[in-house]
Amino acid sequence: EEKAPDVDLAPVSKKGLAHPARPGAGTVGKKVMIRANHFLVNVADNNLFHYDVSINPESKSRAVNREVLSELIKLHGKTSLGGKLPAYDGRKSLYTAGSLPFESEEFSVTLVDPEKKDKEKAEREYKITIRIAGRTDLYHLQQFLKGRQRDMPQETIQVLDVVLRESPSWNYVTVSRSFFSTTFGHRGDIGEGLECWRGYYQSLRPTQMGLSLNIDISATSFFKPVTVVQFVLEFLNLRDTSRPLTDRDRVKIKKALRGVRVETNHQEDQIRRYKITGITPVPMSQLIFPVDERGTRMSVVQYFMQRYKYNLQYTSWPCLQSGSDARPVYLPMEVLCPCLLRHI
Structure with a gap:
């Protein structure tokens, strides 16, 4: 009976692979000092x-x-x-x-x-x-770094990664695995009400020399620290603020600001924050809502004048909306500023 030829079967997982050890360090040439991001x-x-x-x-x-x-x-x-x-x-x-x-x-x-x-x-x-x-415990990590263990203790690496992110998470603006601050460089204007911030990315990596903290530069966009009206003017490239916004303009604003948190600026002693959920389908001058349990109705313009002694100017523009459709909160754009948030 004919025997089947011997076949080297592939290991069932990467853990079965034994990588060849480095034979040694170089002996020829000239030593030089280099800078690395590790x-x-x-x-x-x-x-x-x-x-x-x-x-x-x-x-x-x-x-x-x-x-x-x-x-x-x-x-x-x-x-x-x-x-x-x-x-x-x-x-x-x-x-x-x-x-x-x-x-x-x-x-x-x-x-x-x-x-x-x-x-x-x-x-x-x-x-x-x-x-x-x-x-x-750190024993398995130490054994892995010394080449005495094949399996990398990924959980230990993740724990140490969280530890190294603790301090920068408090001191800088965190976006995913990167950290940003205006102290890292000039804030670059990239148009449409946005600016670019510089930052850095960090990751802990095991190497032949031991644990290494890898740091790379990164950049992302943030809303400018301006009022929402100023943002909309730049975002839509508008010059005439007296004309009503088109449906197309409304859709663009809704996509840009939905989910963004904003702060009110019409009361010096009290700042409130809201999360934008939408934009009203009609101009502010036509917005009327109940102001008490008796069903008393009032326009947004009247409400701001009576409650805050604030004369709203952009009455032909829609309001941003917070809350739910059943219980909306109408927010005139001119009394709002975006919180420090990345533009997504």
Whole structure:
């Protein structure tokens, strides 16, 4: 009976591959010093602990979550948290070098919400639950870096990456895995109400010399720090502000500003923030809405004059809209400024 020829089967996964070791360093030539965008990172030999974080009421904003955790650390850092300075990813995970003095604990903090009107509503209470999720030791990472282990401990790399992002996340504007600031260079005008900011991207990489922090330059667009009216004038390239906006103009504005958070500027002592959900189909001069439970109706123009003594000028333009279609909040463009946000 004829035997089948021997066939080298491919490994079932990359983990089965044994890469050949480097035979040695070069011995010929001249040594030169070069600059590279890599920086060696030394890590203390300490166990890393992973904790699940649950915040109630839940927020989709990393900035709000970080504010909540920051307040928690201020109140309980030296007591209940055992003097630890945790690294937080802004979502569900928190990491510490060494364990916290508990496996599960619930805390309560109160923050001032700038989007609310009166003082009573301005304070919001948050419940934070911190629960042990796992432990990561650095042994496997050290073995991998020394070439004694084939599998890269990706989870450990991710934990250290979160730790290295902690400080810049507080000091700079974070977009995905990059950090931006006006201190990094000139803000370049790119038209249509936008400007370009410089920043940098960072990533932790294992190398033959050890852990390396890779840093690359990056850039992205932000809204200019101008009023919404000024943004619209530049965005649509308008000169005549007295004529009504066309349906095409309205659609373009809606696409550009939907989801953007804006701040009011018609009250010096009170700034409120809103998230834009749409734009009204009719000019501001035609917008009438109920102002009380008795059904009293008033135009937006009348309301601003009566409530704030503010004479609206761009009455032929539509209002931006916040809230839902059932309970809309009408926002005249001339009393709004975009918050510091990247243009998406």
